Amino acid sequence: xxxxxxxxxxxxxxxxxxxxxxxxxxxxxxxxxxxxxxxxxxxxxxxxxxxxxxxxxxxxxxxxxxxxxxxxxxxxxxxxxxxxxxxxxxxxxxxxxxxxxxxxxxxxxxxxxxxxxxxxxxxxxxxxxxxxxxxxxxxxxxxxx
Numbered sequence: 011x012x013x014x015x016x017x018x019x020x021x022x023x024x025x026x027x028x029x030x031x032x033x034x035x036x037x038x039x040x041x042x043x044x045x046x047x048x049x050x051x052x053x054x055x056x057x058x059x060x061x062x063x064x065x066x067x068x069x070x071x072x073x074x075x076x077x078x079x080x081x082x083x084x085x086x087x088x089x090x091x092x093x094x095x096x097x098x099x100x101x102x103x104x105x106x107x108x109x110x111x112x113x114x115x116x117x118x119x120x121x122x123x124x125x126x127x128x129x130x131x132x133x134x135x136x137x138x139x140x141x142x143x144x145x146x147x148x149x150x151x152x153x154x155x
Contacts, residue, residue, distance in 0.1 A: 012083065013076045015057060020072070023052050031073040043067070049075075059083050 017029040026039060035041045041049065046066035054061055059082050062068070069075045 012057075012080050016053065016076050016079055017072065019052055019056055020049070023049065029072060031071065031076065033072050034070060035072065035075065036070070039072075053079060057083070 013031065017031075020026055020029045020039070024039070024041065024045065029039070033039055035046060035049075043066055046069075050061050050065045053059060057079065059079055061078065061082055065075075065078060069078055
């Protein structure tokens with residue numbers, strides 16, 4: 011199934027009539043280095059796979075390319091993973107006069123009750139948003155890993 015998709019992408023994006031697994035990307039299909047970089051981007055976009063940076067130089071044949079895509083293909087599509095519901099960043103609620111952070115669900119230690127009483131916004135937008143910045147930084151750090 012992956013082999014057919016890779017071959018179809020090669021045909022569609024580079025206007026090729028016939029693609030065989032034994033064909034060389036460089037010599038048989040006439041794909042230079044830039045073409046192979048573009049191919050990697052097409053594969054990542056259309057198949058939802060993250061390929062290594064050296065893909066343009068490490069694969070020689072279509073079969074090598076298919077094996078590499080299969081190797082890095084996620085076991086399940088990333089876009090279909092169950093994600094926990096996330097609160098709206100920068101909002102807080104008030105419980106018994108105490109600001110509660112919508113990010114952590116805990117008492118907000120960044121705002122004091124006097125600031126909350128002055129804030130007449132219906133959406134209770136946190137002006138400081140320190141917890142939002144910390145939370146977003148932590149999420150970004152997890153994605154980079």
